[in-house]
Amino acid sequence: MSRGWRIARHTAVMLAANRPRTFLMMLGLAAGVAVLSTVMIVAAGTRRRVNELVNKHGLDMVMVRAGGDVQVFAPTADRGVEALFDADARAIAGEIPNVRMVSPVQNQRGISAVFEDRSHTTRAFGVAPPWIEIRRWGVAEGEFISDADMEGMARVALLGAAVARRLFPEGGAVGRTIRLNGDPYTVKGVFIEMGVDAGGDDWDDRVIVPLTTSARRLFGRPHLEQIVMLVSDPGRVPETAARIRELLRVRHQIGAGDPDDFFVREPADVEGTALETSSALTSLLFGVSAVALVAGGLVIMNLMLVAVAQRAPEIALRRAIGARVSDIKRQFLLEALLVALAGALAGALAGAAAALLLTTMGLAEGVLTWVSFAVAILSCGVIGLLAGIYPARKAAAVEPAVALGERRLA
Amino acid sequence: MIETERLAKSYRKNNILIHVLTDITFEVSRGEFIAIMGPSGSGKSTLLHLLGFLDRPDAGTYRFEGKDLSSADDNALAAVRNSRIGFVFQQFHLLDRISALDNVMLPLLYLEADDPEGEARAARALQAVGLADRGSHFPAELSGGEQQRVAIARALINDPVLILADEPTGNLDDKSGADVLERLGRFRDSGRTIVLVTHDRKVAERADRILVLDSGRIT
Numbered sequence: 353m354s355r356g357w358r359i360a361r362h363t364a365v366m367l368a369a370n371r372p373r374t375f376l377m378m379l380g381l382a383a384g385v386a387v388l389s390t391v392m393i394v395a396a397g398t399r400r401r402v403n404e405l406v407n408k409h410g411l412d413m414v415m416v417r418a419g420g421d422v423q424v425f426a427p428t429a430d431r432g433v434e435a436l437f438d439a440d441a442r443a444i445a446g447e448i449p450n451v452r453m454v455s456p457v458q459n460q461r462g463i464s465a466v467f468e469d470r471s472h473t474t475r476a477f478g479v480a481p482p483w484i485e486i487r488r489w490g491v492a493e494g495e496f497i498s499d500a501d502m503e504g505m506a507r508v509a510l511l512g513a514a515v516a517r518r519l520f521p522e523g524g525a526v527g528r529t530i531r532l533n534g535d536p537y538t539v540k541g542v543f544i545e546m547g548v549d550a551g552g553d554d555w556d557d558r559v560i561v562p563l564t565t566s567a568r569r570l571f572g573r574p575h576l577e578q579i580v581m582l583v584s585d586p587g588r589v590p591e592t593a594a595r596i597r598e599l600l601r602v603r604h605q606i607g608a609g610d611p612d613d614f615f616v617r618e619p620a621d622v623e624g625t626a627l628e629t630s631s632a633l634t635s636l637l638f639g640v641s642a643v644a645l646v647a648g649g650l651v652i653m654n655l656m657l658v659a660v661a662q663r664a665p666e667i668a669l670r671r672a673i674g675a676r677v678s679d680i681k682r683q684f685l686l687e688a689l690l691v692a693l694a695g696a697l698a699g700a701l702a703g704a705a706a707a708l709l710l711t712t713m714g715l716a717e718g719v720l721t722w723v724s725f726a727v728a729i730l731s732c733g734v735i736g737l738l739a740g741i742y743p744a745r746k747a748a749a750v751e752p753a754v755a756l757g758e759r760r761l762a
Numbered sequence: 763m764i765e766t767e768r769l770a771k772s773y774r775k776n777n778i779l780i781h782v783l784t785d786i787t788f789e790v791s792r793g794e795f796i797a798i799m800g801p802s803g804s805g806k807s808t809l810l811h812l813l814g815f816l817d818r819p820d821a822g823t824y825r826f827e828g829k830d831l832s833s834a835d836d837n838a839l840a841a842v843r844n845s846r847i848g849f850v851f852q853q854f855h856l857l858d859r860i861s862a863l864d865n866v867m868l869p870l871l872y873l874e875a876d877d878p879e880g881e882a883r884a885a886r887a888l889q890a891v892g893l894a895d896r897g898s899h900f901p902a903e904l905s906g907g908e909q910q911r912v913a914i915a916r917a918l919i920n921d922p923v924l925i926l927a928d929e930p931t932g933n934l935d936d937k938s939g940a941d942v943l944e945r946l947g948r949f950r951d952s953g954r955t956i957v958l959v960t961h962d963r964k965v966a967e968r969a970d971r972i973l974v975l976d977s978g979r980i981t
Contacts, residue, residue, distance in 0.1 A: 355872070358876070359872070369860060665853070670868075673916070674872035676836055678837075679872065751817075752816040752817070753811040756811070756853075756855070757807065
């Protein structure tokens with residue numbers, strides 16, 4: 353063992369031997385870390401719950417429909433309101449900051465799909481590649497529309513599960529050629545089963561083609577029925593929706609007082625409000641625990657300063673038996689660091705226990721993460737070193753010749 | 763072993779310069795046992811601190827083992843204190859949270875290299891002061907005389923050439939004091955040099971030679 357390690361180990365042993373003093377020193381920091389860890393664990397749990405809600409209910413999806421408010425009550429968008437265009441979708445993607453993914457959507461009912469002697473009349477959609485993620489759907493077989501398909505106006509189609517069953521009862525749809533309104537399309541994929549949504553639409557009874565293909569070939573028209581998008585922060589949906597409305601009103605040159613020729617549909621924001629509230633509370637508790645950590649550091653520093661004064665004879669004795677000034681400085685710095693780390697560990701464990709208790713009591717939903725431990729250890733390490741610098745200097749400045757006359761050792 | 767020439771030390775207290783030591787010139791040979799005697803405040807302890815490199819003189823020269831260490835840095839002086847000099851204090855200055863044996867082993871902590879024989883040597887040192895069976899006791903469980911003997915064992919652990927004792931019997935009853943002095947005297951017999959500071963003439967008379975200090979000067 354090197355000289356430095358020997359002294360470091362001795363320092364740890366002496367701290368352990370002085371348990372009451374060590375305990376008092378770490379108490380403040382441990383309390384701060386306990387609060388911090390609890391907050392982090394509960395915040396992680398809340399975040400996970402919110403993410404589940406967002407995914408389950410599509411709380412991060414905003415939809416713009418062509419036509420005014422009345423569309424909500426008569427969502428038969430096939431009436432041909434010529435209000436939304438691909439350029440609007442590009443403008444939204446480019447100018448609204450919270451929007452992370454956009455797809456223009458065209459759709460039309462009464463499209464005939466034929467394979468050999470089987471036929472089925474269904475609803476066709478023209479969409480862009482991000483659409484499948486925005487609508488949280490998935491492909492069971494084959495692949496979704498690609499950027500190359502978009503660019504090449506490819507005659508490819510994906511089939512809803514019901515359409516696939518109807519045309520290909522034996523399976524094996526992918527790669528076959530079907531006819532949509534008489535033109536040949538290669539089946540690129542089949543969707544996973546989705547069922548009927550809350551609005552009564554059967555998702556499995558659909559055919560999806562690239563937007564460029566639908567606009568130029570299948571429907572032969574440029575206007576859209578919808579633009580769908582995902583936002584990065586579901587908590588800011590109302591604000592984002594307002595900006596989209598503003599943007600589209602300007603683009604569509606709608607005068608003040610005139611009604612919109614589109615409708616922005618936001619997800620139900622009940623849970624969003626809950627999320628905002630809990631995140632405000634989380635920030636507050638983070639602030640509280642940060643203050644507690646600083647206070648804990650100050651407690652360590654002050655108790656160390658008192659200890660240096662009390663332990664002046666011990667410091668002098670150590671110098672007399674061969675300690676260098678730098679040994680003394682390191683010893684006190686290390687004491688502060690070790691006390692802070694012990695506080696961090698105790699606090700992190702107490703915080704985890706508290707979060708677990710809150711979870712079992714049903715008051716919160718904690719998720720144990722190594723992040724909370726890492727943050728506790730790191731921040732306390734820094735705090736410990738900072739808190740130790742001044743006392744360590746004081747300790748190093750003790751004059752052995754003066755201090756040896758003093759009475760007792762700690 | 764020790765040669766001083768016109769050593770001087772002064773302190774400034776409340777803006778008044780106090781000359782603690784003035785013109786201290788004396789020599790101590792290897793193996794000698796000398797006592798520095800004088801009333802309290804005469805500068806005895808300050809002189810001992812200068813001899814033990816715990817303090818630096820303002821003027822004059824001090825040669826230890828023939829070398830002038832006035833320009834040596836803190837690390838070099840710490841090494842000299844660690845392995846060439848053993849200190850014994852009136853207050854014992856034992857760490858009360860660790861055992862007698864651990865107290866004796868404390869100077870090993872500051873050795874440059876690990877000493878695998880350290881614990882055995884500490885045990886022998888305790889044996890040499892008659893406390894072989896007290897190693898696991900804490901200082902509070904020992905009498906004053908025993909505590910001072912632990913401190914002596916600590917001073918001896920690194921086999922120093924010089925022992926500096928500052929009123930080693932000051933906190934002891936006569937019987938324990940006599941015992942401690944007797945043991946110190948024995949170390950002189952093994953070739954070590956001993957400098958003992960005391961205000962007590964009976965104690966000083968144990969030494970080969972007495973140096974009397976009064977108001978910071980040798981008389």
